[in-house]
Amino acid sequence: MALNARLDHRNPLVFDTHELGRRPGALQRLNRTIDAPKDLGLKDVIEVPEGAPVELELRLESVMEGVLVTGTARAQAEGECVRCLEPLQLDVEADFQEMFSYPEADERGRAKSRSDEDAADDEDDEDRLFVEDGLFDLEPVLRDAVVLALPMQPVCQEDCPGLCAECGVRLADDPDHHHDAVDIRWAALQGLAGSLEDGEKDEMSGAEPGVDEKQEK
Numbered sequence: 001m002a003l004n005a006r007l008d009h010r011n012p013l014v015f016d017t018h019e020l021g022r023r024p025g026a027l028q029r030l031n032r033t034i035d036a037p038k039d040l041g042l043k044d045v046i047e048v049p050e051g052a053p054v055e056l057e058l059r060l061e062s063v064m065e066g067v068l069v070t071g072t073a074r075a076q077a078e079g080e081c082v083r084c085l086e087p088l089q090l091d092v093e094a095d096f097q098e099m100f101s102y103p104e105a106d107e108r109g110r111a112k113s114r115s116d117e118d119a120a121d122d123e124d125d126e127d128r129l130f131v132e133d134g135l136f137d138l139e140p141v142l143r144d145a146v147v148l149a150l151p152m153q154p155v156c157q158e159d160c161p162g163l164c165a166e167c168g169v170r171l172a173d174d175p176d177h178h179h180d181a182v183d184i185r186w187a188a189l190q191g192l193a194g195s196l197e198d199g200e201k202d203e204m205s206g207a208e209p210g211v212d213e214k215q216e217k
Contacts, residue, residue: 017135046077052076072094073092076092083156
């Protein structure tokens with residue numbers, strides 16, 4: 001989050017810390033149900049649908065350098081089984097903890113001097129999350145937590161047998177499904193035998209009339 005970014009307090013994932021205060025050790029517990037933002041999860045694999053309810057349980061703790069946020073998010077994700085390609089639903093519970101720093105404080109909670117600010121590394125600031133005008137945005141933390149909690153290869157059931165490699169039938173629906181296997185070593189010989197039989201028939205059908213009679217005489 002960029003410093004001095006304007007956060008919208010109407011955003012359900014933006015939280016106000018004014019009630020918490022800045023006295024170290026102060027605690028606040030919050031419960032909130034929000035609509036899932038777009039692309040919450042692993043795109044085209046498994047994700048929480050946009051607008052689906054997400055239950056948040058949060059614990060806000062005021063510390064010297066900012067606000068320590070500990071929480072749990074619960075939702076239902078939807079995706080597709082990687083083995084049988086059937087749609088599936090999965091309850092997801094994601095735990096997270098993140099520090100939202102005060103922009104004017106260094107890592108030890110002390111106020112920065114102007115020289116400290118000038119010498120600060122911009123890349124370090126980009127990796128940190130901040131409290132801006134008493135507000136913080138939980139969305140990037142929620143996204144990371146949900147992605148880590150979701151399976152990279154979701155399955156409808158642990159022992160899903162998948163699809164038949166030959167015809168694509170879902171094997172869970174037909175446990176006895178099978179195809180008669182042909183040994184490829186014999187398949188070539190069977191083809192050769194068939195071609196020889198066809199050749200003999202052609203020779204017999206092309207014989208000249210009277211040949212057999214002459215042979216009998």
